[in-house]
């Protein structure tokens with residue numbers, strides 16, 4: 155879907171520019187770490203799917219999943235969302251494009267903080283004929299109304315967000331009752347590696363901490379699917395009855 159702007163917030167009346175099919179909601183970008191600075195480079199974005207993504211995958215999780223199996227894993231964990239799905243840290247929209255072409259799938263919005271990734275994402279979605287709404291915004295803030303989304307996907311982007319507590323609260327806020335949060339991340343091999351990764355701007359966490367923060371935000375049915383160092387996770391916003 156091609157967005158035309160500017161966008162105006164119905165509540166506060168602020169306006170945000172739309173350029174090259176990307177709505178830009180970032181007012182002030184927080185300081186990017188080393189890895190993130192790379193992901194904001196145009197040439198990195200252009201070669202992301204073919205070269206950069208496989209290299210990152212091997213470096214962080216010591217394995218490279220085949221694309222179809224990976225997609226099918228996320229697809230099955232997302233279940234049958236009944237409201238729009240948000241792909242947070244969508245990169246070039248590799249997964250968002252496929253989700254948007256699924257029959258009877260709700261609308262797909264894809265958000266990233268990297269303009270270069272989003273511009274590449276818009277071009278690729280157009281080429282693939284996939285209707286995805288791309289927006290530039292920075293997690294942990296998720297610029298959506300309360301209870302408006304059927305699912306939130308964070309494939310390989312969870313460890314880029316420093317404030318996990320705030321992120322989980324935002325996920326719980328925007329999900330509808332029964333909506334799912336599906337994410338993947340990795341566990342670093344030891345404390346020394348974790349320190350190095352933090353210096354690079356990455357925040358990998360273990361399953362126990364992720365489970366605790368998800369529960370603290372009110373998410374239920376936490377599941378860990380893949381084994382460390384890769385972690386694929388799913389949790390749900392409690393149903394309307396369980397929230398009463």
Ligand SMILES: C[S@@+](CC[C@H](N)C(=O)[O-])C[C@H]1O[C@@H](n2cnc3c(N)ncnc32)[C@H](O)[C@@H]1O
Pocket residue numbers: 190193194207210242243244245246247248249265266267268271291292293294308309310311314315
């Ligand atoms: C490793 S890539 C994963 C991209 C995509 N999900 C995939 O599976 O290929 C991580 C993405 O998260 C984005 N990102 C990093 N920090 C972010 C933040 N705070 N808010 C939104 N996106 C962020 C980066 O720009 C990058 O595109």
